[in-house]
Amino acid sequence: MKADCPHSALWQATDTVLLDMDGTLLDLAFDNRFWLERVPARYAELQGLAFDQALAQLKARMAAVSGQLQWYCLDYWSQTLGFDLEAMKRAHQQEIRYLPGVRDYLGHLKQSGRHVAIATNAHPDVLRIKLAQTGLGELVDATHSAHDLGAAKEQAAFWQALERRVGFHPERTLFVDDSLPVLASARDHGIAHLRAIARPASDQPPRPIDDFPAVEALPDLGPVPLRD
Template structure:
């Protein structure tokens, strides 16, 4: 719909409900949400990839302890690529069942303390809610039933679906920056009252896509709040 904006949250912090309520939601028709670290606590992923997987890999292949540190370095070396998020890739490369190993510690998967309230609030505010995540479909199949997220989502898009991680330039995302904007740069780049209110009230990475006829063309900007 002309004049509407899309609001994206991709951060280790989600906005509180009070801050979200101060946005003019008549101007928002779609909210894009990240999953890990935004809706879900990152403890599960950090523990699995840096502790549980290296230890179980060593045990399953009967290797020495040095193999654990080597695997951590190998995993971190793929950070930001599609492989980093692919359970199939790591299962193939390491010769282990990654999904089965994740289920060993699935009790650590959980929503962030403020996420459920925010999702319920969005349900009442009625924008379209889309999960845009780097998690592959195997990860989603594990996490969604355990967290109940699907009940609050209208659509899910995985980086696996488009063949590129969100960090990749090949993804075509207009908001990728090599360095975060400073607070002054963010304030100077604000062009609408809604953006100004967002800067004041949201502690999150926000990408506005404005189709407003009063904007200077189709403006797209990304700002880390």
């Protein structure tokens, strides 16, 4: 993983903390099962396909809109695939979980006096389900969905709209995400402090990351001092 500056220096230089949700705060294992197992299984059933055929078709459709808002849009996929994905999410919402140590760490982070907000590509319906299931909204100051801002986090327009809405100063902002393309987009916008999550899913080992300073999990950023 890319070398990183001491966490104490990072916190001294940070007023605003922007956090991805899935794979940073919440265990990506839930979404991996949903998109790589449950959705293709249902599509295979409806289309009379073998599971592997359905998965290959789904992956090809997703690749065609990668990095765009449609990739993250439940309405788009429900219309495209022919079944209700929101209902499927709700049916399995009890499996939505925090990554280890994150809930307590968020409590310390919010108490530090910094502005803490979620910046997610998740569809608003998914965001509502996950906030209701986890109580995550009580641990942050605000939540921002890319769908409300009109562009995915991979796109420059997202960061321009988010800065207008939040009023953060890029040079005093920390952004944490498990997606390297998203981190690259944030870097292009000028956000000074970036951290990658190396282990977004609890059932998978950490990934090697060279392009950005990385931690295995959010609590590895260490103790959060009170804002000066």
